[in-house]
Amino acid sequence: xxxHQIQLRxxxxxxxxxxxxxxxxxxxxxxxxxxxxxxxxGITYRELEERGVMLPVRDFQIRYHRPARYxxxxxxxxxxxELPSTRIxxxxxxxxxxxxxxxxxxxxxxxxxxSGRPKRCPEDVLQLLQVxxx
Amino acid sequence: xxxHQIQLRxxxxxxxxxxxxxxxxxxxxxxxxxxxxxxxxGITYRELEERGVMLPVRDFQIRYHRPARYxxxxxxxxxxxELPSTRIxxxxxxxxxxxxxxxxxxxxxxxxxxSGRPKRCPEDVLQLLQVxxx
Amino acid sequence: xxxHQIQLRxxxxxxxxxxxxxxxxxxxxxxxxxxxxxxxxGITYRELEERGVMLPVRDFQIRYHRPARYxxxxxxxxxxxELPSTRIxxxxxxxxxxxxxxxxxxxxxxxxxxSGRPKRCPEDVLQLLQVxxx
Amino acid sequence: xxxHQIQLRxxxxxxxxxxxxxxxxxxxxxxxxxxxxxxxxGITYRELEERGVMLPVRDFQIRYHRPARYxxxxxxxxxxxELPSTRIxxxxxxxxxxxxxxxxxxxxxxxxxxSGRPKRCPEDVLQLLQVxxx
Numbered sequence: 001x002x003x004h005q006i007q008l009r010x011x012x013x014x015x016x017x018x019x020x021x022x023x024x025x026x027x028x029x030x031x032x033x034x035x036x037x038x039x040x041x042g043i044t045y046r047e048l049e050e051r052g053v054m055l056p057v058r059d060f061q062i063r064y065h066r067p068a069r070y071x072x073x074x075x076x077x078x079x080x081x082e083l084p085s086t087r088i089x090x091x092x093x094x095x096x097x098x099x100x101x102x103x104x105x106x107x108x109x110x111x112x113x114x115s116g117r118p119k120r121c122p123e124d125v126l127q128l129l130q131v132x133x134x
Numbered sequence: 135x136x137x138h139q140i141q142l143r144x145x146x147x148x149x150x151x152x153x154x155x156x157x158x159x160x161x162x163x164x165x166x167x168x169x170x171x172x173x174x175x176g177i178t179y180r181e182l183e184e185r186g187v188m189l190p191v192r193d194f195q196i197r198y199h200r201p202a203r204y205x206x207x208x209x210x211x212x213x214x215x216e217l218p219s220t221r222i223x224x225x226x227x228x229x230x231x232x233x234x235x236x237x238x239x240x241x242x243x244x245x246x247x248x249s250g251r252p253k254r255c256p257e258d259v260l261q262l263l264q265v266x267x268x
Numbered sequence: 269x270x271x272h273q274i275q276l277r278x279x280x281x282x283x284x285x286x287x288x289x290x291x292x293x294x295x296x297x298x299x300x301x302x303x304x305x306x307x308x309x310g311i312t313y314r315e316l317e318e319r320g321v322m323l324p325v326r327d328f329q330i331r332y333h334r335p336a337r338y339x340x341x342x343x344x345x346x347x348x349x350e351l352p353s354t355r356i357x358x359x360x361x362x363x364x365x366x367x368x369x370x371x372x373x374x375x376x377x378x379x380x381x382x383s384g385r386p387k388r389c390p391e392d393v394l395q396l397l398q399v400x401x402x
Numbered sequence: 403x404x405x406h407q408i409q410l411r412x413x414x415x416x417x418x419x420x421x422x423x424x425x426x427x428x429x430x431x432x433x434x435x436x437x438x439x440x441x442x443x444g445i446t447y448r449e450l451e452e453r454g455v456m457l458p459v460r461d462f463q464i465r466y467h468r469p470a471r472y473x474x475x476x477x478x479x480x481x482x483x484e485l486p487s488t489r490i491x492x493x494x495x496x497x498x499x500x501x502x503x504x505x506x507x508x509x510x511x512x513x514x515x516x517s518g519r520p521k522r523c524p525e526d527v528l529q530l531l532q533v534x535x536x
Contacts, residue, residue: 147424151414151419
């Protein structure tokens with residue numbers, strides 16, 4: 001299990017007329033959260049793509065507990081619960097000043113860009129993650 | 135059960151560098167889909183809000199089967215599976231030329247704007263929906 | 269001179285907490301407007317890109333006169349003022365029920381995808397536009 | 403004249419299928435840039451709005467020199483060129499590793515939320531800015 005935390009400040013563009021963060025915008029917050037989680041393990045998503053490995057999202061689930069608002073500094077905790085196979089799961093918790101805003105999870109699949117087919121997680125990526133799972 | 139279909143064309147802004155519709159953008163497609171589904175029943179979401187009834191999303195789940203691309207004309211089928219109580223559920227299927235792109239569901243809750251508290255679905259809304267449920 | 273009009277309905281996702289369409293979202297409305305303007309002339313932007321011709325925006329200017337709101341059905345009038353060379357200019361006017369919302373213009377440049385360099389407007393595109401300029 | 407610099411990392415959601423930052427997304431980068439510029443002067447935009455002062459954008463102009471890409475860490479330099487009256491102008495320069503990506507400017511107007519009418523820049527805001535203009 002590996003856990004990483006980032007803080008993101010809500011942009012005006014991301015609010016809606018209810019005065020809340022629009023429900024669809026958390027998807028891009030979680031994208032930032034998982035990319036930084038990987039980076040903290042020594043894995044650069046940009047380089048993965050340049051090597052021909054893509055990671056499209058297969059499943060996304062989110063439960064909204066409280067709204068977030070403009071200029072809020074959100075704490076997003078990302079957890080990789082198990083070592084990836086052909087799939088990598090991230091779980092997320094968003095907090096504001098200690099209060100739970102939402103919980104979410106995404107499943108992403110490793111895909112070979114050339115063939116468009118699923119593939120196993122590259123060996124070097126696995127090794128960088130394995131350090132955190134004993 | 136009430137089912138309604140719309141067609142949406144993918145905008146360039148909605149693609150990402152994989153050449154696919156960014157996974158977070160379907161949330162706003164489904165927002166359009168459910169608003170048009172309500173409108174087809176005689177319910178205008180804009181008017182609901184003006185009357186002080188808000189409908190924030192409580193749960194959102196989506197499974198991505200195939201990617202959609204720029205300029206694709208997506209068919210989104212929205213189903214209201216049961217009469218709403220304090221909550222209204224919408225289920226979605228997105229197709230492109232008959233092929234399944236994704237399936238999703240949202241649960242929204244009726245909230246009183248003044249008090250910020252959950253409330254029951256307004257009686258007139260219920261009656262407009264009831265016509266389709268026998 | 270060639271003029272084309274489309275209507276776009278404002279999505280909830282596109283509003284901000286002021287209750288207005290977020291100022292940055294008009295860029296994607298104008299993208300839809302110019303793509304449909306080209307389509308009305310028989311030119312599909314998607315096919316242009318598939319042929320290796322890209323049209324990145326070089327300049328964008330917009331003056332906001334009145335705000336637009338959720339669910340508003342905006343009329344966007346797009347004008348191609350002159351035949352393109354290595355550059356194509358579009359001018360836009362957005363109206364709501366006859367009232368002016370904003371005016372804008374974009375300059376886009378024809379770029380060869382392989383070389384990344386500017387190129388002249390393809391001959392067949394020019395011919396399809398020329399019909400409307402006499 | 404007051405100048406402030408921030409760094410923003412490009413999100414995957416903000417790219418398009420050309421592999422570039424979508425041209426419309428810079429508007430929200432500049433919103434972040436000007437909010438942080440004001441914050442550095444001791445002015446919190448969120449508080450301004452809570453006091454009933456809104457700052458809608460009146461004019462936005464941008465010239466794109468080079469594209470930015472996913473994961474790029476962009477340096478955005480924001481300049482307030484003169485003391486605000488009923489209007490406040492921000493000028494922006496975006497660089498990547500010292501290379502110019504784009505230049506832009508926005509004019510925003512002070513508006514009273516209740517009346518919806520233009521008003522002068524509040525006195526305390528003016529004083530906080532004046533420190534930097536001699």
